[in-house]
Structure formats: C-alpha cells, structure tokens
C-alpha cells in the first residue's frame with residue numbers, strides 16, 4: 448500500500464446520522480417531480496439516505512445533477528454543525544501521517560470540507576462532483592489516486608459501506624471495512640479505526 452483513500456461519512460466523521468435526507472428527498476420531489484431509480488448496492492443507510500444517493504447515481508452526467516446535488520448539500524451542511532467524530536479518528540489520523548492520503552466521499556464538496564475542518568482533519572478531499580460518477584463507480588477513487596500521483600492498485604480504501612467496497616473493487620484498489628457489517632465474506636473488517644490500522648497492508 449503506497450496510499451490511502453478514506454471515506455468520510457461514518458468512517459471519519461458521522462454527518463449522515465444528523466442529515467435530514469428525508470427533507471432532501473422532499474426537496475428533490477418538489478423541484479423535479481418523480482425521481483429516477485438506479486441499480487445500486489444494498490447498504491445499511493436509512494431509506495431516504497439511499498434514495499438521495501440513488502438519484503445522484505441515476506443522474507450522473509445529466510444536466511439536473513448539479514442542482515439536485517446542491518439541494519441535498521444544503522441539508523448536509525446543516526448537519527455538519529452537529530456532526531460527531533467516529534471512534535478512534537484522532538489516533539488513526541495521527542498514525543497515517545506520512546502516508547499519502549485523500550478523502551473520497553459521496554458528500555457534497557463544501558459539506559465535506561466543512562466536516563473535516565470542524566474535526567481538525569487536515570486531509571485533501573474529493574467530494575461528489577458533476578464530472579465524476581459517484582461511488583460505487585470507480586471515478587472518484589481514480590481521481591483520488593491521480594491526485595496522489597499513484598495507481599489505484601497501490602491504494603487501500605477504508606470505508607464503512609458496501610458502496611465504498613464496490614468502488615474499491617471497481618477501481619482495482621484494496622479495501623478495509625470499518626464500523627459496519629456491510630461487506631461480503633472475506634473482506635477484512637475492523638470494528639473501529641484504531642483496529643483498522645492493524646489491517647492495512649504493510650507495504
């Protein structure tokens with residue numbers, strides 16, 4: 448492992464539990480009417496969280512994507528103010544100092560930066576954006592590897608969701624799950640970030 452790709456939400460910081468994705472779906476329906484579906488992985492998120500992300504996956508490359516993302520991000524930004532650190536995050540971030548690392552998240556870019564800043568996590572971040580298909584597509588992870596100047600195959604992704612795992616597999620990166628049981632058999636999974644340190648490849 449030459450580099451790390453880290454999910455943000457419920458991996459480093461919990462914003463998701465405080466984000467009113469239910470209201471974001473109401474906003475999307477009010478603006479766009481019937482919302483599209485997409486073939487997305489099962490995961491443990493609340494139905495409205497999954498629905499909001501499903502719309503962004505379905506509309507990847509569509510002119511409506513940016514406005515939809517902005518409507519959702521308003522709710523994410525509100526939740527950042529009450530977000531909480533995930534267990535072990537400070538120790539984890541200290542331990543990976545010196546390893547090239549980028550945060551790769553489905554959150555909007557302003558909300559993602561604000562969440563990291565609020566919790567003193569000084570790492571670059573690639574949030575969702577119009578020119579990258581969202582996770583579980585590999586695009587965001589490939590952009591992260593490019594930012595670090597390494598191949599995706601030299602990276603290990605750490606994340607809490609099957610969407611992170613799917614994106615890592617699609618990008619050809621390694622993967623360590625953390626804090627959930629959202630993964631297929633055989634995937635290394637740690638209960639928390641400190642334990643995850645012991646599962647990272649040595650080189």
Ligand SMILES: [Mg+2]
Pocket residue numbers: 454455456457458606607608
């Ligand atoms: Mg997450």
